[in-house]
Amino acid sequence: MLEVKNLVAGYGTIPVLRDVSLTAKAGEILLIGGENGAGKSTLMRAIAGFNKPDSGEILLDGKAIGGVAPEKVAQSGLRLVLDGHRVFPELSVFDNLRMGAAARRGDRAGFNNAVEEIYSVFPILKEKQKLYARDLSGGQQQMLALGQAFIAQPKVLLCDEPSMGLAQALLPPILAFLRRWAQTGTAVVIVEQHLAVTAPYADRAMIIERGQVKFSCLASELDEKLNAPAVAAE
Amino acid sequence: MLSEILIIVIRGIAIGSIFATIAMSFNIVHGATNIFNFAQGNMFILGGFAAYFLANQVGLGQWSLMLLLTGLGIAAVVAVQGYITLLPLRSSVEQDSWLISTVSVSVIVAALLMITQGPFAYSVQSVVPSFRIFGTRTPGAYALAIAAMIFWFFALRYFLRRTFIGLAISALSQDFDAARAAGLPVRRLQLISFAISGLMVGTVGFLVAPVISVSPDAGLKYVLNGFVAAVVGGIGSNAGTLIGGPLVGVVAMLTAYKVGGAYQDLASLLVLVLILMFRPQGLFGRVGARRV
Amino acid sequence: MQATANVQTGPVSMAETKPKGRFNSDLTQVWIGVALIAITGFGPVIAGNSYWIHTFQLVNIYIAAAIFQNMLFVDAGQKSFGQGAILGLAAYVAAILFGLHGWSFAAAAMGGIVAAMLGGLLFALPALRVQGFHLGFVTMSAAIVFPQLLVTLDKWTNGINGISVTVPALTNPIVGSMSLLAIAVAVFPMIALFVHYGIRRSKLGRMMFVAALSPEAARSLGIKPGVMRFTAFIVASIGTGICGILYLPTVAFVSPQGFNIELSFVFFFAVVVGGRGQMLGPIIGIWIVYILPNILLAGFVEYRLLMYGCLTLVAVMAFPDGIVGSVERLRAKRKQTGGGEQAFRIDGFLADLQAGKTVREPSEEIAVEVRNGTKKFGEVVAVSAVDLKVRKGEVHGLIGANGSGKTSLLNVLSGLSRLNTGSFMINGVDATNMAADRIANMSLGRTFQAPRIFSQMSLWDNLKIGIDARVGPASADMTALAKAMEKSFGQDSATLLSHGQRRLVEVMRTVLKEATIVLFDEPAAGLSQSERTNFANLVKFLSRQMGKTVILVEHDLDLVWGIADTITVLEQGRVVSSGKPDVVAKDPAVQHMFVGSRHA
Incomplete structure (x- = not known):
């Protein structure tokens, strides 16, 4: 579904990613971990079209999308949820969800169903649907940002640090939602630092270090791999 | 004496309403693109000329x-201008080119008017009767x-808060990256905001033609005063322009009235400088940029 | 025509074994410009053609004004649409004093220049607070208002009738058919060119340029951007004022019509069409923008505004570098040096510096101390009641997750933002409320996440900013280092440097500045593994060989654990752990930070 081959990218003159490859398959969650500054966000932004790759290929359903403008990428079915629970603060909760429909063509009924589904998963959003998004808590804003992406029904969902700025306890319901979402046939990529919490929800995992893929494995083997003696430093 | 002052205040409010509309037309474009269209004053005057040629002494x-x-025509002209202005911003790192291109478009429009119409002020008959x-x-026309x-003001409010396209334009001004990630058609929305700003100044220019000097060099006066109104109200705040x-x-x-008609623009300039020196965010603006 | 020959041969006089192309052709352009002005200024006089004499006198005055516009617009980054009003102000004040009040021409000229300076001051004041389009509107408004005032204040200005003057002493021939005025009008634009070139090559010019391109980088180098803008406006208005004084005897008449906004647009457009920032730009620009419609196509003179506008629009769309700029870019592309692996290496320089130095250990003295510091952004508490002590000569690592307050703390220490409560001291001096430039002048230097390298300047000039920012005289070591670097990088471009090299340039800038405390903001981001190793060595060198105090905000924990003497861990704005690396590594509060690697 999403295939990244030998990606080299950065921002401005700063190279961040060196030769990164990955695949995300429909119905699966790929978890990407790594330290701060390892290049995870840059990877997400490069795939979504915000940073132009210096070299390498990004294929969505076999179609090259490297260097395509982010709004076009979104319209062709790949949706990035930016880190830091970014919503439109001066728009109401419902209007924020409406904006999700920009990357989805037509069908009013589908939109209504999707909104109802979001409201049933996150009832708090329904409760606050008339409030400005700026009045939500960080966790609620993250739900809203995901809800907006859900409305678009993308083929591939990239989710950059859904835990950023949230209390840890809020993460499991969000991850559970992503799990169910993936099972409907969406390819989901989650970038997270809280690996222990996230790994049980993921199928496969990949660790990035200093802009390069350190290793990838099944999510269930992640813990074991991380604690392997191969990485004893001092 | 008192009633004289009152009349002056009422006329001031009426003239100021023109500035406020121009300021709102700045705001919608600036919100969506970060561009300030220096040609907006001449687009406004185009509306006045349209009134002279198309609707002088008609039913x-x-x-x-x-x-x-007229509104639709000028909306189209400004949309084309917006398209041209946005072209170099698409790829290059040069993000200042709009300043030069909108100023040169302003000069071109004024020059075209000067060449075709001469340096005269045209007087337009009002279709609405005067009142006491x-x-x-x-x-x-003051009314x-x-x-x-x-x-x-209310049309924009409705448009920006109720319609999908309007909401999308608001979203663009609130978080540009998030708007792109959501797949909002950025370039089209920016062109629409240019077109709306053209629709606004075109119709207002047409409406107030009987009480302004419809001449090729008047555009600058209105772009200046419209900008001062936007700054006084706080750039980005449409409600602020209603006061500004x-x-x-x-x-x-x-x-x-007190000093002389020739000092009007000087007074506006002084207001502008004072506000920028002591309250650059405007009387009603919020400190800090909204765009993340 | 030696000057023109220069441009083709390019590098002519480089006293080096391996000749390099010049980084820029500024000096060549100045000489071509001088030649062009000499031909147009003196040629018609010698030929005795009075039409061309008069035409080119005016053209050359406008060229001088456009040269100052160019300096103001590019070197100082100030977008003024009102330089025509400054010129008119000088001309009018001089005309009033000389023509109506019988002052001597010299005294009237002085009065005119003073008036121009006051006008420039009026532009500079708002420029202290706002930039960009705000300033564009202010200056444009001034250019609209100025002729209106000339008409209205007819008591003093003769209103719409204008003022006629004759200055026989200046216009009568002294040598052959050459008058004093003819000489002055030809020489002044040449002087303007040299002034522009001189400023650009000077410390002031570099500081102005940095302030225009990156105000925060400027402040962290001890430069006050406001002072730079102010200076630029004053210099430009004196120069433009002299143009106004020359205008007076040349045209022998001033009227409000002559100084409407069109004149300001001509100067601005000339700079854009000719090539922003190019020495020769204003000359070619005025020739095209002014001569083309007004003289060559004089039959269509009413179309001139249309031509100004269209020429400029086409220039911005099709060749944004302008005419001279486009030519220069082709030249620079061909001649550019300074790329590749070897473009910027400092090992050799460091080895020279190292000779005869003993290894120093961190002292117990405190270089930087934060006491109970809190920094809030609205509701968000970025730095919360932080206590921090950094010893002189140590490498102090600041680590923590995104948003933990590391960069906020760094910005507080470098003065770019201020603590809400609490205080901090640098070398025992309370610096809590000091502006960034004052802190920088207390011998503090910093780097930025995205290196502030300016591609418009040569590699050496990028380094030289550090020397410009130094307080007090240079040590012998540094003088030698500067000499060696100038020799190596004098004509190199900074454009082709890799990110890692840019980072090094920025570090070397702080070394040349002789900062004793250096703050690094995520220096390893974007560096390859070998570059990281080199960087770690450089930091050790700065600390142990040069005795500098280093504060390092960094995500790469291996790097930090490898070089830091002390590590402080921040979490949600608070210090959760601080101490020697091995102690901090065992602290349970920080265990979760390590993903896929361990330091215990």
Whole structure:
């Protein structure tokens, strides 16, 4: 579904990613971990079209999308949820969800169903649907940002640090939602630092270090791999 | 004496309503693109010329039709201008080019008017009758100016808060990256905001043509005063322009009354400098940029 | 025509074994410009053609004004649409004093220049607070208002009728058919060119340029951007004022019509069409923008505004570098040096510096101390009641997750933002309320996440900013280092440097500045593994060989654990752990930070 081959990218003159490859398959969650500054966000932004790759290929359903403008990428079915629970603060909760429909063509009924589904998963959003998004808590804003992406029904969902700025306890319901979402046939990529919490929800995992893929494995083997003696430093 | 001042204040508010509408037209483009269209004043004057050529001494029916056509025509012109202005911003790192290109478009429009119409001020008959306030005849177009400001304020409010496209334009000004990630058609929305700004100044120019100097060099005066109104109200705040515009208008009229008509623009310049020195975010603006 | 020959041969006089192309052709352009002005200024006089004499006198005055516009617009980054009003102000004040009040021409000229300076001051004041389009509107408004005032204040200005003057002493021939005025009008634009070139090559010019391109980088180098803008406006208005003084005897008449906004647009457009920032730009620009419509196509003179506008629009769309700029870019592309692996290496320089130095250990003295510091952004508490002590000569690592307050703390220490409560001291001096430039002048230097390298300047000039920012005289070591670097990088471009090299340039800038405390903001981001190793060595060198105090905000924990003497861990704005690396590594509060690697 999403295939990244030998990606080299950065921002401005700063190279961040060196030769990164990955695949995300429909119905699966790929978890990407790594330290701060390892290049995870840059990877997400490069795939979504915000940073132009210096070299390498990004294929969505076999179609090259490297260097395509982010709004076009979104319209062709790949949706990035930016880190830091970014919503439109001066728009109401419902209007924020409406904006999700920009990357989805037509069908009013589908939109209504999707909104109802979001409201049933996150009832708090329904409760606050008339409030400005700026009045939500960080966790609620993250739900809203995901809800907006859900409305678009993308083929591939990239989710950059859904835990950023949230209390840890809020993460499991969000991850559970992503799990169910993936099972409907969406390819989901989650970038997270809280690996222990996230790994049980993921199928496969990949660790990035200093802009390069350190290793990838099944999510269930992640813990074991991380604690392997191969990485004893001092 | 008192009633004289009152009349001046009312006229100031009316003239200021024009500035306020121009300021709102700045705001919508600036929100969506971070561009300030220096040509906006001449687009406004184009509306005045349209009134002279298309709707001078005609019936209400034809007048209304021409108002609509003028608005749409100038909306198209400004959209084309916006397209040209946005072109170099697409790829290059050069993000200042709009300053130069909108100024040169402003000069081009004024020059075209000068060449085709000469340096004269055209007078346009009002279709709306004058009315009396405190015993003084007041041109009907003053009422139209205030009505247009109020109309555009509420129209924009409705558009930006209720319609999908309007909401999307608001979203663009609130978080540009998040808007792109959501798949909002950025370039199209920016062009629409240019077109709306053209629709606004085109119709207002048409409406107030009887009480302004419809001449090729008048555009600069309006772009300047519109900008002062936007700054006084706080850039980005349409509600602010409702105060900022009339304030600038009243200052200009009082200056004309007390000091002399030739000092009107000087008064606006002084207001601008004072605000920028002591309250650059405007009287009602919030500190700090909204865009993340 | 030696000057023109220069441009083709390019590098002519490089006293080096391996000749390099010049980084820029500024000096060549100046000489071509001088030649062009000499031909147009003196040629018609010698030929005795009075039409061309008069035409080119005016053209050359406008060229001088456009040269100052160019300096103001590009070197100082100030977008003024009102330089025509400054010129008119000088001309009018001089005309009033000389023509109506019988002052001597010299005294009237002085009065005119003073008036121009006051006008420039009026532009500079708002420029202290706002930039960009705000300033564009202010200056444009001034240019609209100026002729209106000339008409209205007819008591003093003669209003619409204008003022006629004759200055026979200046216009009568002294040598052959050459008058004093003819000489002055030809020489002044040449002087303007040299002034522009001189400023650009000077410390002031570099500081102005940095302030225009990156105000925060400027402040962290001890430069006050406001002072730079102010200076630029004053210099430009004196120069433009002299143009106004020359205008007076040349045209022998001033009227409000002559100084409407069109004149300001001509100067601005000339700079854009000719090539922003190019020495020769204003000359070619005025020739095209002014001569083309007004003289060559004089039959269509009413179309001139249309031509100004269209030429400029086409220039911005099709060749944004302008005419001279486009030519220069082709030249620079061909001649550019300074790329590749070897473009910027400092090992050799460091080895020279190292000779005869003993290894120093961190002292117990405190270089930087934060006491109970809190920094809030609205509701968000970025730095919360932080206590921090950094010893002189140590490498102090600041680590923590995104948003933990590291960069906020760094910005507080470098003065770019201020603590809400609490205080901090640098070398025992309370610096809590000091502006960034004052802190920088207390011998503090910093780097930025995205290196502030300016591609418009040569590699050496990028380094030289550090020397410009130094307080007090240079040590012998540094003088030698500067000499060696100038020799190596004098004509190199900074454009082709890799990110890692840019980072090094920025570090070397702080070394040349002789900062004793250096703050690094995520220096390893974007560096390859070998570059990281080199960087770690460089930091050790700065600390142990040069005795500098280093504060390092960094995500790469291996790097930090490898070089830091002390590590402080921040979490949600608070210090959760601080101490020697091995102690901090065992602290349970920080265990979760390590993903896929361990330091215990």
